[in-house]
Amino acid sequence: MSRWRLVIVTLSLVFILFVISFFGWQKYPKNIFWAAVKPISIGFQYSFGRFPEFFQNLFHLGQIIKQNKDLVGENLELQSKLAQLSEIEYENEILKKELNFAQAEATNTEFIPAAIIGRTTGFLKSMTIDKGEKDGIAKGQAVVSQGFLVGTVKTVRPDNAEITLITDFNSLVPTVLQNSRGTGLLRGGLQGLTVEDIPLNIEIKAGENVVTSGLGGEIPAGLAVGKVVATISHQGEIFQKVTVGSPIDFSRLEVLFVVKK
Amino acid sequence: MQNILKITAILILAILQITLMPYFGIHGYWPNLVLLVALILVIADFEMESWLVASAGGLILDLASPLYFGFNTILLVGSVLIMKIVLIKFLTEPNVITASLLVGLGSIIADCLLVLVTKNFLWTNILANGLYSAIISVLLYQLIEKWFKKQPTIKLIIQ
Numbered sequence: 001m002s003r004w005r006l007v008i009v010t011l012s013l014v015f016i017l018f019v020i021s022f023f024g025w026q027k028y029p030k031n032i033f034w035a036a037v038k039p040i041s042i043g044f045q046y047s048f049g050r051f052p053e054f055f056q057n058l059f060h061l062g063q064i065i066k067q068n069k070d071l072v073g074e075n076l077e078l079q080s081k082l083a084q085l086s087e088i089e090y091e092n093e094i095l096k097k098e099l100n101f102a103q104a105e106a107t108n109t110e111f112i113p114a115a116i117i118g119r120t121t122g123f124l125k126s127m128t129i130d131k132g133e134k135d136g137i138a139k140g141q142a143v144v145s146q147g148f149l150v151g152t153v154k155t156v157r158p159d160n161a162e163i164t165l166i167t168d169f170n171s172l173v174p175t176v177l178q179n180s181r182g183t184g185l186l187r188g189g190l191q192g193l194t195v196e197d198i199p200l201n202i203e204i205k206a207g208e209n210v211v212t213s214g215l216g217g218e219i220p221a222g223l224a225v226g227k228v229v230a231t232i233s234h235q236g237e238i239f240q241k242v243t244v245g246s247p248i249d250f251s252r253l254e255v256l257f258v259v260k261k
Numbered sequence: 262m263q264n265i266l267k268i269t270a271i272l273i274l275a276i277l278q279i280t281l282m283p284y285f286g287i288h289g290y291w292p293n294l295v296l297l298v299a300l301i302l303v304i305a306d307f308e309m310e311s312w313l314v315a316s317a318g319g320l321i322l323d324l325a326s327p328l329y330f331g332f333n334t335i336l337l338v339g340s341v342l343i344m345k346i347v348l349i350k351f352l353t354e355p356n357v358i359t360a361s362l363l364v365g366l367g368s369i370i371a372d373c374l375l376v377l378v379t380k381n382f383l384w385t386n387i388l389a390n391g392l393y394s395a396i397i398s399v400l401l402y403q404l405i406e407k408w409f410k411k412q413p414t415i416k417l418i419i420q
Contacts, residue, residue, distance in 0.1 A: 003312045007338060010316035014323075014331035021330040033324050041280040048284040118279040120326045122290035122386075123372065123379045128325075155327065162327050169380040190383055251289030 031157040041117040111257040125168035132159045140218040142259040148248050149223045178209040193244040210244050275321035292394040300367050301401045303344050304360045315341045360402045365395030
């Protein structure tokens with residue numbers, strides 16, 4: 001086959017496939033492709049995927065010891081807070097009963113573990129996971145890692161799904177600032193994570209937690225996103241904008257959990 | 262038989278790009294191995310193989326990519342075409358340095374087109390990715406030159 005014939009055949013094939021891709025034909029070939037690639041990807045994850053972490057740990061041994069010490073302290077503090085919260089919860093239940101409060105519908109949240117099986121390019125903040133429709137995954141569901149929101153499900157296929165990370169420019173998640181109760185939209189992009197459209201009358205404090213608001217869609221309320229770093233809106237703007245710091249390293253994600261409401 | 266082997270090699274290359282390369286990324290960015298091989302092959306005068314890598318590799322990457330179908334194929338075939346024109350017009354005898362520079366530049370241009378779609382435009386990432394691609398291309402070029410390059414032969418016909 002001559003080179004020009006090869007190029008013409010390829011481009012014709014691309015054109016035909018591009019046109020019919022609008023009818024959703026891609027779902028099944030993509031599903032088969034990723035199902036075939038999954039074992040290779042998981043093999044690499046447990047071999048090559050471990051190397052960077054191992055060397056990083058070796059080089060930062062001192063830092064890890066300090067971090068461990070800090071975490072032990074933080075853990076003890078959290079345990080004491082948990083005990084106080086249990087007491088408050090008990091008290092709250094009693095008060096609800098006293099006031100004849102209508103029982104709120106119990107929140108039934110399920111976490112489905114999923115492994116990352118593919119990433120095409122670093123410029124595209126999306127990845128493929130090994131769970132799909134058959135496992136109860138649906139479009140728009142939240143994806144968390146280590147308890148923090150990392151993305152949402154974009155496309156679902158029978159055996160796998162594509163997720164868009166919250167660092168993507170096109171990702172929008174309704175959030176709330178936990179202390180000031182200011183609501184806004186979490187967006188990714190070059191500035192990092194930002195929460196936009198926060199009303200001007202809200203007094204924002206640096207360091208307060210940002211959680212999902214649960215408004216609309218499949219994302220439940222109360223999922224941690226990160227902490228407010230700084231307010232970056234300028235004078236004269238009609239809304240406030242803040243940058244958010246997430247403790248998650250988005251380039252080193254391994255196991256994710258899809259949140260099923 | 263040879264074509265089946267070539268297609269299998271391209272399939273392996275594309276699978277490595279989406280499964281292995283992310284572990285060699287710097288700050289979450291890694292070079293496009295299929296693009297690098299296609300460009301190196303056209304520079305090393307393996308033109309037919311280069312078109313095959315761009316076409317078949319692009320189709321496989323499109324199957325894996327969440328972008329519009331055909332984006333990767335057009336990007337790869339277009340890059341090979343531009344590289345071929347550059348080689349014919351300006352650089353008839355490339356060496357390892359020019360090959361690495363051309364591949365680095367090709368990677369930067371391809372990344373620029375990619376960020377138009379992904380809206381994730383940051384010069385430092387694009388330049389770093391270009392530099393990373395140029396370094397890998399040195400190794401790939403040497404490998405192809407050493408193992409696959411056919412030495413010129415002189416045929417003697419005795420009548």
